[in-house]
Amino acid sequence: MGRPLETSSSESLTVRDNRTGKTYNIPIVDNSVSATAFKAISAPAKPNEREESGTEKGLRVADKGFLNTAVIQSEITYIDGEAGVLRYRGYPIEQLALHSSFLETAYLLIYGSLPTKDQFRVFETEVLHHSIIHADAEEFFRSFRYDAHPMAILTSAFAYLGSYYSEANPSLQGRQWQTLFTKGDKASLANMDKQIFRLIGKATTLAAMAYRIRQGRDFVIPPTGLSYTGSFLYQMDHLGEENYVPNPVLCKALDVLFLLHADHELNASCTTVLQTGSSLVDPYSAIAAGCASLYGPLHGGANEAVIRMLISIGSPANVPAFIEAVKRREKVLSGFGHRVYKTTDPRSYIIRKTADEVFKVTGRDELLETAMALHDAAMKDEYFTKRRLYPNVDFWSGLIYRAMGFPMDFFPVLFAVPRVVGWLAHWRQMMLQEGGVKIWRPRQIYVGAGKRDYVPMAERESSLVNSDPKKTPSTVPHSGMTKRTMLASYRGKSKL
Ligand SMILES: CC(C)(COP(=O)(O)OP(=O)(O)OC[C@H]1O[C@@H](n2cnc3c(N)ncnc32)[C@H](O)[C@@H]1OP(=O)(O)O)[C@@H](O)C(=O)NCCC(=O)NCCS
Structure with missing residues (x-):
């Protein structure tokens, strides 16, 4: 103090x-x-x-947008944004991408060290075992409109999933069950790990069901004997063919992409998970909140935005005009810039290489030339270099997903599924920290009206009525109203 x-x-x-x-x-x-x-x-x-x-x-500390506020002590991920360094539990991301797998890295992120063969076997078995979901869930997925965005489905699906597990619900299990291990309760740790296996195992199942409902396909039971990403591809693509096995190059590429997306310390969605979790709500609700946060275009929605941007540019010839529009602030160069990295995001080099592996089996994506021209132009342009805007993880990943035939609105789902691991690693760490969990309750600088007394409606002078459009409700068209309904009279119709 x-x-x-x-x-x-x-x-x-x-x-x-x-x-x-x-x-x-x-x-x-x-x-x-x-x-x-x-x-x-x-x-x-x-x-x-x-x-x-x-x-x-007492003096307040203002930090709009958390530009320089540390909210937790962590042993999980280290980023040096100036040098372009990313390490999971001390291991450089380049080494992990080359030698490890997504599930092995998941173990590392959550439990702190690389697993032995036996430890890995148990972890993998638990995660894949927990990929099956209750048959009733099919009804939940069928309740969405045919054109529902898959992130809306996935976000809701995580919260829905929690309704099956009363042992994870603090209202039913005891208000602090997640933190009881710090007081010597081993069962609470096992309970926590069970929810972790379930959430990682079922993330691919929920995502694949969101995919299939959009395609009008019936659901499949998760397969046995495939890797995590192999199982995911199978669940999305299998249409009843005998001995269906997804392409190994695509499985490997997706595995590398999943590994690279597994964690990135306290980004917006991870912070959301911890903030939500700090009220000691169940982990399913916290993960649903993280999913919602990830979906924003400034975060996990950027890979989709990159492809939409490339399509709108159309060809390398139009790149200079686009760059000029960005400089006039009419457009944003999606996939460039990062709050922490002030140099190229180290993951983007690995993704660029992975893209070439994928293109060997899928063929080159037609947007690649435009992407490369845009990348090269921005890297040379003073507007971007002066502001230290360099490619981030999303610049190339969308091109791989597109080459693999995923619809654009599914890209954020492909980011959210592996990020479940990072969210859970941070959530578990917070629940196990010494001294328990403090609810995350920031303060504000109040600049609103001082104390004033209520004025009855009939006595309100027009001078009291605010005409600032920001402070009055907008007039909105009612899309469902037909002229016939508007001309009709009925009991309770507004006299306005
Ligand atoms: C990631 C991002 C939200 C970081 O935001 P931030 O740390 O708050 O950075 P700022 O918005 O303060 O940007 C600093 C300057 O660079 C500009 N800038 C940042 N990203 C830009 C981009 N992608 N295109 C054009 N200009 C950009 C800002 O306009 C600002 O310029 P100014 O100082 O002249 O006003 C931002 O770079 C962005 O919107 N990028 C595009 C979306 C994206 O790819 N997100 C995925 C992140 S992994």
Whole structure:
């Protein structure tokens, strides 16, 4: 905690509050200072100061968009955005992509070390065993409209899945079951791991069912004897052929892509999972929340946006005009830029190589030439280099998915399925941290109206009515209303 200065250690920050003249000494631990230490710094309110400023209640630390706020201690993933370094549990992503597999890396992310042969066999068996879902779930998938976005289906499906597992529901199992291992309860850890096996195992099943419902295909039972990605491809593509085995080059490419997407420390969706999980809700609800967060175009939706952008550009000849439009801020170069990486995302080199392997069996994607021209033009252009905007993981991945024949709106699903692993690794770590889990409840800087008294509707002067369009409801057309209905009269019809 920050305290008025007595002695200053070299591992500390000395802060002088010029409002009061007081000096505070704030310890630096792991190259960080505690935001709560700043709360000890307070000053008397100035005359006429808004009570909402809370000056006497302590200094606040503002960080809109979490640009420099660490919310947890983690042992899972390390990123050096300046140097383009990504390591899972200390292992460079390049080595893992070359030598490991998605499921082995999943074990590494969740449990902290590479598994022995026996440990891996048990883990793989558990995950694949848990790929089957209750037959009733078919009705759930059939309840969606034929053109429902697969991410809407997947997001809902994770929350739906939780309804089957009362032992994971804190309302039924006890409000803190997920954290009880820290108090010596081994059964709670086994319960947690069972949910982890289920969620990883069933992620491909739910995703494949979302795929099949869109294609008008009946569902299949997950196969035995295939790898994780082999099983996933089988579940999407099998139409009853005998001895159906997915293409091994495509299985391997998808496995590498899954490994690269498995974790990326505290991105928006992982933070969402932890924030949601911090209320000690069940992990299915937390994963559903992560899925929703991932779907945004600034995050996992970017791979879909890249392909739409490439289609709109059309050919390499149109790249210069597109770049100029980006510079005029009329367009965004999807697949470029990253909050953490200020150089090329290390995963994008591996994905570019994987794309060539895939193109050998599928044929080159017709958008590749445009993508390469766009990439090269942006890498040379001062607008991008000055802002340190370089390709991220999404720039090339969409081209592979397209070459493999996936519809564009399925791309974010192909990101979400492997990211379930990273979300669960962080969720498990948080639940097992010493001292339990604190609910994630940030603060705000309140800049709204000061205290005012209610005015009855009949007495409201027009000067009191806000005409700012941001502060009044919009007039919206009613698409389902026909002229006939509008001309009809009926009981309860609004007189407006
Ligand atoms: C990823 C992203 C959200 C990071 O956002 P951020 O860290 O908040 O960065 P900012 O939005 O502050 O960008 C800094 C500057 O670069 C510009 N910029 C960032 N990404 C850009 C892009 N893809 N195309 C064009 N300009 C971009 C911003 O306009 C801003 O310019 P300014 O300083 O002149 O106003 C952002 O780069 C982006 O939208 N990229 C495209 C979407 C994408 O590929 N997302 C996947 C991420 S893995």
